Amino acid sequence: MARSRFERELEELNTGLIKLGTKTEQLMTASAKSLVDQNVEQALSVIEDEREIKMLASEIEQQSMQILLMQQPVASDLRKITTALKATTDIRRIADQSKDIAEIVINLCEEEDYTTPTDIRKMAESTKQMLSRCIESFVNMDIEIAKEVIEMDNIVDELFLKAKAALIALIRKNAKKADEAIYLMMIAKYLEKIGDHAENVAQWVIYCVTGERKIRKIKKTGEDGKDTRLKP
């Protein structure tokens, strides 16, 4: 086959990306579990494991830039490299935010017993699913799954608004719970951002396959008619 070295490099890059995605999915799952189980040890290991993911992401970026320089890819090859670079940034952020959640879990556990609001538990579940499906769409270059992931982000966004309302209510009811509520609010925001990054990866999968970057999220309006989408 023509360009066998290039083919090999692309294959290596893809393998690296799948590894990065899988490890990040595991990290995020562990981070969410440490939150629900109030498990400091697990949170600590999340912080430790995140370093490896960071290194892996740097390697992939390096590899991608090397291929851009040496092979001057065009057409679907160029889209693959672009997708690798952009998706790596998003996956890296997901790992970073999973680590941030673990750090907050450690703080929360130091304070006292806390209760994770149902909506945050649901958020953690949904983002985990999103991430898992988005890695699946990436591995199989499946745009149908990617579109599903993009839709799923709406659920996470809705849950975020509910969690926010619940935490405000908590503070109003019991001022002593303010610290806890603020920590939990930060966690909710990180989960919401993880959903956004998973959605971005799904968008890049669509771009990689079709060359199109057009899919926009359907605008949702609340009861008051205002746009309820979240500002970053």
Next chain:
Amino acid sequence: METKNISIKVDNLDLFYGEHQALKSVTMDIAEKEITAFIGPSGCGKSTFLRCFNRMNDLIESCKITGLIEIDGVDIYGKIDVNKLRKEVGMVFQKPNVFPMSIYDNIAFGPRTHGVKKRDYLEHIIEDSLTKAGLWEEVKDTLNKSALMLSGGQQQRLCIARALAVSPKILLMDEPTSALDPISTGKIEELCDKLKEQYTIVIVTHNMQQAMRISDKTAFFLLGEMLEFGETSQVFSQPKNKKCENYITGRFG
């Protein structure tokens, strides 16, 4: 987006060399004052196609053409003056083919053939053409020296100046930089970018990076067929034709 005027209109063009069909029902519109690149493997018909635009294939006896080529609305295979056509459609070849005469006479050759006799006017044409070809500063003091003394890159720019001297509308270039070093290549590419303000340029190139760098539109040919034609950025980022994709990504065959 502004719509450009059509400079060359090709409709259902077939070309045969004896029994062999070298072009198969090619249809395309080439826009005015743009650079259109033809790419494709050797023998795909891209140079043959380019040569149709100034009827250079007339010189090949076994060559038969059907279909339509219009330049500015005129059927160039109808009753026209071929000399006038070739004045309007200049050509630059792969290897610089300067005449074994002075730089001055190289440029003056075309205008003289077309009846320009006044010395002042000739000198104006010579300075103007050499300036447009980016060569004036380098040769203005040695116009009477032999053109063969120039470097390959300078000779190629002289050929461009010679083509411009008869005020063409269209410039055909058949792999104009394949015999040149990267610096001379860069100068010619830079030049093309300037020239397209005034001229329609059609370029055949084997260098895909070159096509990407300089052309507005790209057409891909294979075995006499035009399989893809579109905006250069589209062709190189999301080609529609699988064979075109395989060719530009280097996975051919």
